[in-house]
Amino acid sequence: NAGVMQNPRHLVRRRGQEARLRCSPMKGHSHVYWYRQLPEEGLKFMVYLQKENIIDESGMPKERFSAEFPKEGPSILRIQQVVRGDSAAYFCASSPGPGRPETQYFGPGTRLLVL
Amino acid sequence: SQKIEQNSEALNIQEGKTATLTCNYTNYSPAYLQWYRQDPGRGPVFLLLIRENEKEKRKERLKVTFDTTLKQSLFHITASQPADSATYLCALRETGTASKLTFGTGTRLQVTL
Numbered sequence: 001n002a003g004v005m006q007n008p009r010h011l012v013r014r015r016g017q018e019a020r021l022r023c024s025p026m027k028g029h030s031h032v033y034w035y036r037q038l039p040e041e042g043l044k045f046m047v048y049l050q051k052e053n054i055i056d057e058s059g060m061p062k063e064r065f066s067a068e069f070p071k072e073g074p075s076i077l078r079i080q081q082v083v084r085g086d087s088a089a090y091f092c093a094s095s096p097g098p099g100r101p102e103t104q105y106f107g108p109g110t111r112l113l114v115l
Numbered sequence: 116s117q118k119i120e121q122n123s124e125a126l127n128i129q130e131g132k133t134a135t136l137t138c139n140y141t142n143y144s145p146a147y148l149q150w151y152r153q154d155p156g157r158g159p160v161f162l163l164l165i166r167e168n169e170k171e172k173r174k175e176r177l178k179v180t181f182d183t184t185l186k187q188s189l190f191h192i193t194a195s196q197p198a199d200s201a202t203y204l205c206a207l208r209e210t211g212t213a214s215k216l217t218f219g220t221g222t223r224l225q226v227t228l
Contacts, residue, residue, distance in 0.1 A: 004158075031214070033214070033215065033216075035216075035218075040220075041220060042119075042204065042218040042219055042220040042221060043159070043204070043206075043216075043218040044218075045215040045216065045217065048214060048215055056212075056214075056215055058215075059215070091158050091159070093158075095214070102147065102164065102208065102214060103149070103161050103164060104161070104214075104216060105161065106151075106158035106159045106160070106161075107158050108157055108158050109156075109157070109158050
């Protein structure tokens with residue numbers, strides 16, 4: 001019973017480069033959530049996706065950030081032209097779907113460091 | 116403004132005692148509230164969920180209460196052990212939102228021998 005998988009676990013990028021973070025949900029889960037955790041801060045919701053659909057992206061910065069969850073393959077969180085302020089831990093969570101039950105299962109996170 | 120507040124100071128207790136952590140919220144109408152445990156360098160692990168119409172939930176040594184009048188949840192660990200040392204996060208889902216969770220900043224619990 002593999003849990004939520006994220007890769008890479010650690011990612012170092014220079015300012016201006018692109019960062020791609022991957023998330024494979026738990027088997028049988030079709031809903032994915034991305035959260036960001038800055039040092040000494042709580043987790044902040046970014047985006048909620050179902051297969052091929054973005055349901056809620058109210059927490060995503062308007063520029064440089066995008067997310068997808070294709071029909072096949074993992075969910076991807078992409079950050080273009082990274083800046084130092086993007087350095088954080090990015091967590092993915094999955095669930096079977098609202099109401100079935102509502103528990104979200106988190107992956108180990110990707111720690112992004114922008115130099 | 117909306118706020119979820121947890122005691123930012125670390126809670127230090129002796130092994131065997133009951134640890135009580137507090138989560139207060141302002142200007143939210145939660146459909147339910149959850150508690151998670153997070154160890155350093157790891158993702159949060161789900162512990163308990165309590166719905167708006169429930170007063171109390173238990174699971175082994177864990178107990179959660181939910182008071183929508185006080186806008187507060189309490190999380191109790193009885194007979195605490197050093198292995199319970201971690202950061203504990205409360206999170207709520209607002210009524211009418213599509214499952215996104217809003218987290219508090221967490222309280223670090225240290226259980227000593």
